[in-house]
Amino acid sequence: MENRPTIKEMFDHLHNHPEVSWQETKTTEYIASLLEKTSARVSRFDDCPGLIAEIGSGKPCVAVRADLDALWQEVDGEYKANHSCGHDAHMSIVLEALFMLEQKQGDMNGTVRFIFQPAEETIEGALKVVEKGVVDDVDYLYGLHLRPIQELRSGQFTPGIQHGAVRFLEGKITGEDAHGARPHLNKNAIELGAEIIHHLNSIHLDPMVPYSAKVTSFHSGGSNTNIIPGSATFAMDLRAQTNDVMAELMSKIEAIVDSVSSLHGTPLGLKVKSNVPAAIVSEDAVRKMEQAIRTVAGEDNVNPVIPSTGGDDFHYYTIKRPGLKAAMLGVGCDLKPGLHHPKMTFDQDVMAEASQILVKAVLETLEG
Numbered sequence: 001m002e003n004r005p006t007i008k009e010m011f012d013h014l015h016n017h018p019e020v021s022w023q024e025t026k027t028t029e030y031i032a033s034l035l036e037k038t039s040a041r042v043s044r045f046d047d048c049p050g051l052i053a054e055i056g057s058g059k060p061c062v063a064v065r066a067d068l069d070a071l072w073q074e075v076d077g078e079y080k081a082n083h084s085c086g087h088d089a090h091m092s093i094v095l096e097a098l099f100m101l102e103q104k105q106g107d108m109n110g111t112v113r114f115i116f117q118p119a120e121e122t123i124e125g126a127l128k129v130v131e132k133g134v135v136d137d138v139d140y141l142y143g144l145h146l147r148p149i150q151e152l153r154s155g156q157f158t159p160g161i162q163h164g165a166v167r168f169l170e171g172k173i174t175g176e177d178a179h180g181a182r183p184h185l186n187k188n189a190i191e192l193g194a195e196i197i198h199h200l201n202s203i204h205l206d207p208m209v210p211y212s213a214k215v216t217s218f219h220s221g222g223s224n225t226n227i228i229p230g231s232a233t234f235a236m237d238l239r240a241q242t243n244d245v246m247a248e249l250m251s252k253i254e255a256i257v258d259s260v261s262s263l264h265g266t267p268l269g270l271k272v273k274s275n276v277p278a279a280i281v282s283e284d285a286v287r288k289m290e291q292a293i294r295t296v297a298g299e300d301n302v303n304p305v306i307p308s309t310g311g312d313d314f315h316y317y318t319i320k321r322p323g324l325k326a327a328m329l330g331v332g333c334d335l336k337p338g339l340h341h342p343k344m345t346f347d348q349d350v351m352a353e354a355s356q357i358l359v360k361a362v363l364e365t366l367e368g
């Protein structure tokens, strides 16, 4: 491709034009505009942002997935879209890999499909595009994610990320308000919330399996501080390294909510807003990725598959299409202070090497 931007130029553009989940339209336009100058076959989704690009033909079919969305968060006192999960880097790395693979198309046996997926952060995008059939004929699927400095140092890589299960819950306390002078006439929703948090902190499951449950939002009361609020909405974030422990955690939380509700005679509702199962990592795909890391970055930079308490909707591809062999490349880049931190930074020089590893993994997979 003539005059294509460098990986850093792509990153700078994407980093400076963040868009939140389901609103990645300019991001999609930008990627499409770059791909127009290549021989890749591009197809857009008709009802959401994101796109598919394909090179080569026939079987096998190897797919590479990049996520597009930024987060909405407070940065220097102002709420805005912000790429603090590194999806801007993922897109740049995958685009660079696409450009490199396009050059090698002539010697390639099989198809490489690039999935630019919207709405990872809301854990909805993968499910949506799976339903569109984007991996129906795919044999191997590779994804990637930048890793925090606590997991990998710059230039180190892992051929798989063993993400845990993640579940977001939404809760509702439905009671009536009372006058501040008459606390016996209702049940204070804030006190009920405090009770739920208290019980949450006394859940004890197998300590050998990492898990956590915490309230991440609680809204109750209004501007009149002489009203005892009877209603509230709240949210919880649950993590568990295995799907079994997630099920156990969930049943304990349901029991807590039910007992607080019946103790006070106040209706309390709880529903699952999103749910990501723990990763199902293919040993075969991991081996191929591991070999690619070894070839590109050297044996010293090959790390074992790492467990992570984070989640990624990447794992829905394998849950929904169990025949798919999938692995996620973990990219060490001295990422600090952490993913989702508004001031997250990482070593951008690692991106080029990550692209080469993806290219190598794809080529080796096509060769069988």
Ligand SMILES: [Zn+2]
Residues within 6 Å of the ligand: 085, 121, 339, 340
């Ligand atoms: Zn994220």
Ligand SMILES: [Zn+2]
Residues within 6 Å of the ligand: 085, 086, 087, 120, 145
């Ligand atoms: Zn992410």
